[in-house]
Amino acid sequence: xxxxxxxxxxxxxxxxxxxxxxxxxxxxxxxxxxxxxxxxxxxxxxxxxxxxxxxxxxxxxxxxxxxxxxxxxxxxxxxxxxxxxxxxxxxxxxxxxxxxxxxxxxxxxxxxxxxxxxxxxxxxxxxxxxxxxxxxxxxxxxxxxxxxxxxxxxxxxxxxxxxxxxxxxxxxxxxxxxxxxxxxxxxxxxxxxxxxxxxxxxxxxxxxxxxxxxxxxxxxxxxxxxxxxxxxxxxxxxxxxxxxxxxxxxxxxxxxxxxxxxxxxxxxxxxxxxxxxxxxxxxxxxxxxxxxxxxxxxxxxxxxxxxxxxxxxxxxxxxxxxxxxxxxxxxxxxxxxxxxxxxxxxxxxxxxxxxxxxxxxxxxxxxxxxxxxxxxxxxxxxxxxxxxxxxxxxxxxxxxxxxxxxxxxxxxxxxxxxxxxxxxxxx
Amino acid sequence: xxxxxxxxxxxxxxxxxxxxxxxxxxxxxxxxxxxxxxxxxxxxxxxxxxxxxxxxxxxxxxxxxxxxxxxxxxxxxxxxxxxxxxxxxxxxxxxxxxxxxxxxxxxxxxxxxxxxxxxxxxxxxxxxxxxxxxxxxxxxxxxxxxxxxxxxxxxxxxxxxxxxxxxxxxxxxxxxxxxxxxxxxxxxxxxxxxxxxxxxxxxxxxxxxxxxxxxxxxxxxxxxxxxxxxxxxxxxxxxxxxxxxxxxxxxxxxxxxxxxxxxxxxxxxxxxxxxxxxxxxxxxxxxxxxxxxxxxxxxxxxxxxxxxxxxxxx
Numbered sequence: 001x002x003x004x005x006x007x008x009x010x011x012x013x014x015x016x017x018x019x020x021x022x023x024x025x026x027x028x029x030x031x032x033x034x035x036x037x038x039x040x041x042x043x044x045x046x047x048x049x050x051x052x053x054x055x056x057x058x059x060x061x062x063x064x065x066x067x068x069x070x071x072x073x074x075x076x077x078x079x080x081x082x083x084x085x086x087x088x089x090x091x092x093x094x095x096x097x098x099x100x101x102x103x104x105x106x107x108x109x110x111x112x113x114x115x116x117x118x119x120x121x122x123x124x125x126x127x128x129x130x131x132x133x134x135x136x137x138x139x140x141x142x143x144x145x146x147x148x149x150x151x152x153x154x155x156x157x158x159x160x161x162x163x164x165x166x167x168x169x170x171x172x173x174x175x176x177x178x179x180x181x182x183x184x185x186x187x188x189x190x191x192x193x194x195x196x197x198x199x200x201x202x203x204x205x206x207x208x209x210x211x212x213x214x215x216x217x218x219x220x221x222x223x224x225x226x227x228x229x230x231x232x233x234x235x236x237x238x239x240x241x242x243x244x245x246x247x248x249x250x251x252x253x254x255x256x257x258x259x260x261x262x263x264x265x266x267x268x269x270x271x272x273x274x275x276x277x278x279x280x281x282x283x284x285x286x287x288x289x290x291x292x293x294x295x296x297x298x299x300x301x302x303x304x305x306x307x308x309x310x311x312x313x314x315x316x317x318x319x320x321x322x323x324x325x326x327x328x329x330x331x332x333x334x335x336x337x338x339x340x341x342x343x344x345x346x347x348x349x350x351x352x353x354x355x356x357x358x359x360x361x362x363x364x365x366x367x368x369x370x371x372x373x374x375x376x377x378x379x380x381x382x383x384x385x386x387x388x389x390x391x392x393x394x395x396x397x398x399x400x401x402x403x404x405x406x407x408x409x410x411x412x413x414x415x416x417x418x419x420x421x422x423x424x425x426x427x
Numbered sequence: 428x429x430x431x432x433x434x435x436x437x438x439x440x441x442x443x444x445x446x447x448x449x450x451x452x453x454x455x456x457x458x459x460x461x462x463x464x465x466x467x468x469x470x471x472x473x474x475x476x477x478x479x480x481x482x483x484x485x486x487x488x489x490x491x492x493x494x495x496x497x498x499x500x501x502x503x504x505x506x507x508x509x510x511x512x513x514x515x516x517x518x519x520x521x522x523x524x525x526x527x528x529x530x531x532x533x534x535x536x537x538x539x540x541x542x543x544x545x546x547x548x549x550x551x552x553x554x555x556x557x558x559x560x561x562x563x564x565x566x567x568x569x570x571x572x573x574x575x576x577x578x579x580x581x582x583x584x585x586x587x588x589x590x591x592x593x594x595x596x597x598x599x600x601x602x603x604x605x606x607x608x609x610x611x612x613x614x615x616x617x618x619x620x621x622x623x624x625x626x627x628x629x630x631x632x633x634x635x636x637x638x639x640x641x642x643x644x645x646x647x648x649x650x651x652x653x654x655x656x657x658x659x660x661x662x663x664x665x666x667x668x669x670x671x672x673x674x675x676x677x678x679x680x681x682x683x684x685x686x687x688x689x690x691x692x693x694x695x696x697x698x699x700x701x702x703x704x705x706x707x708x709x710x711x712x713x714x715x716x717x718x719x720x721x722x723x724x725x726x727x728x729x730x731x732x733x734x735x736x737x738x739x740x741x
Contacts, residue, residue, distance in 0.1 A: 056534065108518050110465075157711070165718035170518055170733075172714060174465065175660055175707040178653050186700035308526060315519050351533035351647075358469075358527025362505060365520050369513040 027373040041371050042316050045363035046330070052359045053352060062348050067341065074340030075333035081340075083221035087293065089325075089332030090223075091116070093230040094285035095310025096317065096324040097237050098151075102278040104241070104319055105254045109275055111158065111173030112282035113307025114180030115151035117299075119283025121184060122150035124195060124209060124290045124297040131210030139213040143287050144229065151283020152276045154180060159275035163268040169275070177307070184299045195297045206296035215291035226288030231325070233281060238321040250274060282307060305354070309335075312361040331357060434566040436681070436688040441567055444673075444680025445575050446471075446637040450658035451665065451672040452578075452585055453629025457503075458662055459589065460622040461602040463733040464506050465521030467630050468655025469528020470499040472647070474634030476532040479539060479645040482548035482638070491548060492574075492635045499631015500624050502528055507623040511616050514735040525655070533647040543644045550574060550640040574636050578673065581629075585669040598622060602729030605736035615736050630655070660710035666717070667728060679706040 054064035075085045095112045102109035126146040131139055154176055161167035187193045189204050197207040215225040241247040253260040253270055261267055285306060294301045309331060316330075317323030334357060338350030450467050457464050474495035482491030502524050509515040509523075550572045559569040589595040598618060600608040605615045634651060642650050657679055664679075665671035683706070686699040717728075 056531065060535070110518065110522060161715050161718065165715060167715050167718040170463075170465075171660065171663060172711050174656060175711055178656055179704050179707050182700040182704050186698055190698050190700050305526065308522060311519060311522055312526070315516075349534050349537035351530050351537065354530030355527060355534050356530070358523050358525075358530050361519065361523035362509065362527060365515040365523060366509050366513050368515055 027369065027375060030372060030374050033371060037371055038318065041367045042318075042327075042364060044370075045316070045367045046360055048363040048367075049356055049359035052363075053356050056355070057348070057352065067344075067348055067352070070340060070344060071334070071337035075337045080221065081336070083218075083223050085329060085333040085336045086227055087222040087224065087332075088336045089328040090226045090230050090292070091285040091289055091306045092309050092313050092328035092331055093227075093324055094233060094281050094288065095307050096313030096328050097230075097233055097310075097321065098278045098281035098285070098307075099310045099314035100317070100319050100321065100324060101237060101281065102274055103314055105250050105270070105274050107162070107271060107274055107278075108170045109155060109158075109173050109278045110170060110311060111155060111176050111307070112278070112285075112310045113305065114173075114177035115154045115279045115282035116286040116289075116307045117180040117184050117302055118154045119147035119150035119286030120290045120297055120302055121187065121195070121286075122153075122283070123147035123287035124206065127209035127213035127290065128194065128207055131213035134212065136212050136214075136216075139210075140215060140225065140291065143213060143291050144284060147283045147285075147287025147290075148280035149283065150286065151279040151281070153279075155275050155279030155282075159272050159279070162275065163271040181299070181303055184297065184302065188297060188299055197296070206294075206298050208296045209290065213291065214295055215288070217292070222293065224288070224292030226292040229284065229288060233284065234321050234325055237281075241321065246273070282310070285310075309357060312357055312364075315361060316364045331360075432688060432692065434563050436684060437563070437567040438570065439684045439687070440677055440681035441575065442571060442641065442680070443683050444676035444678075445571075445578050446633040446641065447654055447658055447661060447679055448578050448582070448673045448676035449574075449633035449636060450630045450655060451661040451676055452581055452669055453626040453633065454658055455626075455662045455665070455667055455669060455672055456585065456598075456629070457623050457626030458732055459598055459602045459667060459729055460619045461605060461729050461731040461734065461736070462507070462510060462619055462623050462626075463517045463521065464503065464510075464524070464623060464626060465518060465659060466502060466506055466524025466528065466655075467658050468651055468653070469524040469526070469532075470502045470627055470630035471528075471634030471637065471651045471655045471658075472532040473502055473528045474499040474631030475638040475650045476536040476645060476647075477631070478635035478638045479544060480535065482544055483539065483542075486545055486547045488548050488550045488639045491639055492550075492632060495635025495638070496628045496632040499629070499634065500627040503624050503627020503630070506627075507620045510735060511619050511623070514737060517733050517735070529647070536645050536647055539645055541644050541646055544639070548639065550636070572640055574640065582669045582673040589669065599729070602731055605731055605734075609736070609738060615738075619736075630658075633658070657706045660707060663717075663728075664710045664713050679709075682706050682709075 050064075050068065054068075057064040057067055074081050076082055095116060098109065098112040098115070123143040123146045126142050127139060130142060134142065155173065158167070158169045158172035158176065161172060162169040187195045188206055192198070195206050197205050217224045239247075241250065249260065249265045249270055252263055252265055253267065253274075257267060260270075286302065289302060289306075290297065313324055313327045313331060316327040334353050338353035341348040341352065342350050450471060454464065454467055477498035478491040478495035481494040482488060485491065506517075506520050506524055509520040510517040552570060552572045553576075555569040555576075559565045561569070587595075589599065597608065597613050600611070601613060601615050601618045608618075609615050633654075637650060637654070638645065661672055661675050661679060665675045682702060686697075686702045689697060689702075
């Protein structure tokens with residue numbers, strides 16, 4: 001393939017004649033990936049993202065070294081700071097799992113954001129409704145179930161359409177995020193709904209849930225039961241993926257839909273189940289936020305991109321459940337540090353954290369190429385024969401391990417937007 | 428609702444629809460090359476904040492507009508590099524642009540958050556003589572600013588380019604079947620790069636226009652407010668056709684403005700939030716309808732949309 005060689009848009013667009021193929025670099029598929037590459041690539045992308053952040057910090061007159069030191073201090077160097085980091089990481093673990101589950105089967109549920117909101121709506125609704133009557137354990141279970149149901153409810157529309165009509169789920173899940181946000185805004189700011197605190201005067205807010213429905217916190221920290229639930233969810237997802245028939249079928253389906261069909265996997269039902277599972281995990285994140293942190297339906301504290309961040313978490317973790325925990329803690333730390341930065345005398349805008357998140361994701365994605373391919377420089381000994389090393393069927397390629405290749409675009413979304421039928425790709 | 432209210436509402440719908448139309452046509456061009464760039468919102472935000480900063484410094488709206496377009500193009504270039512050269516996942520890369528663009532624009536815009544743009548840096552309105560005196564239509568279409576008129580030329584030019592010129596044919600073939608296009612001697616990756624960047628120029632320009640003509644002050648939360656996502660929806664809604672994208676933008680623009688008109692008319696039983704949902708819900712309906720195979724054939728989604736092309740692996 002041609003890396004961005006010199007391209008001249010005008011002649012390229014006319015494209016009557018191909019210029020002699022001058023390749024700056026060529027990519028060769030790696031046949032074997034050494035273990036350290038899997039660690040080195042995410043670390044490298046974080047470092048590169050920090051470098052980009054440093055450029056903008058310098059441009060705006062801040063000292064990047066000071067800023068980064070404060071971030072580390074605030075998020076990782078003290079017990080309380082780390083506890084806050086864990087609290088911020090809790091929803092990210094769950095939304096990361098939500099993305100992971102669906103991405104594994106090449107279903108692109110990018111609606112964890114909205115599913116989280118609706119999970120929070122149902123969980124807070126149940127807490128307000130039954131909270132006074134039930135003991136705490138029953139309340140917590142009820143809220144978790146409601147949260148998961150809420151997430152499933154929102155994803156059900158794209159899931160059904162995807163399973164039976166092959167409607168592209170990327171756009172539908174993305175658009176429902178906006179719908180869900182408008183909906184919770186309406187519940188709190190636009191109406192006198194059941195969720196809105198009737199006592200609140202000028203500044204509308206959600207009614208506080210009863211004490212008996214609050215998730216217990218650990219000591220005086222902000223870490224709450226949600227973290228335990230998130231870790232349990234990691235275990236469950238790992239178990240399902242590696243030890244059950246469902247997980248086995250997901251693997252087949254993720255590798256090739258036609259293979260799955262020939263093997264007798266009920267593809268439609270699987271699509272539905274996987275998307276509902278994904279939505280339930282995102283909904284749990286909403287329930288955990290209501291029960292453990294905000295304790296009311298609060299659009300402002302919910303709509304901070306926890307669902308989108310889940311996609312970063314899953315991508316950086318290379319769709320590995322264990323990796324999700326580590327990456328979520330890292331990102332939780334970055335987000336947590338944003339607030340600490342504002343208290344600096346020079347007032348560094350906290351959005352540096354969001355920017356770093358995006359940059360980390362971009363670099364993680366870009367450096368994926370280093371895992372899958374070896375770069376062949378033009379001056380290196382062996383000439384890069386066209387197609388050398390590539391072309392092997394993905395199946396016997398060690399580089400496409402169980403999770404390796406899934407974030408590669410090579411396996412792209414399932415079919416064109418708006419219409420997905422028997423997508424044809426490959427020989 | 429009397430005539431003036433109607434005329435004002437329609438004029439407002441056209442005005443609100445214009446940034447949508449610019450972004451949607453940009454995304455449409457990108458998608459026609461087979462590249463799905465979900466980062467429209469990020470490109471628009473960065474375009475808007477760049478336009479504000481440059482407009483504030485120079486006082487010239489057109490320099491600001493150019494700067495905003497360039498900012499959008501630079502983000503699109505990152506997307507093109509990741510998804511074309513590195514064959515990364517386009518969905519994740521596009522979302523990375525949204526997150527990065529939101530963070531960066533808020534970061535850059537923090538010192539000027541809420542600050543109004545100087546008067547001379549705003550894009551002025553130009554009423555077209557004679558035409559603007561037409562009843563209803565005149566108010567609606569011909570009392571706008573230059574960018575609105577330019578957007579019509581853009582739609583026409585895009586339609587002509589796509590369906591009546593050789594490069595347009597090349598572009599469409601790259602989006603439909605890159606392997607075939609490659610065999611025909613087209614430079615698939617170069618064409619994809621060029622049109623992803625053109626898409627970025629238009630999306631950044633849409634954000635800049637929003638800043639320079641529509642909103643009074645830079646505010647991260649209120650400047651684009653999800654318009655980038657509506658633009659993505661609009662491309663599907665318009666089934667990848669420029670004229671339909673323009674028309675659809677006005678329909679969606681009406682939906683965005685209708686709550687003011689309805690409130691003015693004393694209609695309050697439809698909450699503003701529900702009206703704001705209509706563009707999204709309409710698009711989902713259209714998507715589902717398109718999934719019935721008969722309609723799909725006529726819809727025109729590029730066949731290779733979102734699928735990277737690797738010559739060695741075709």
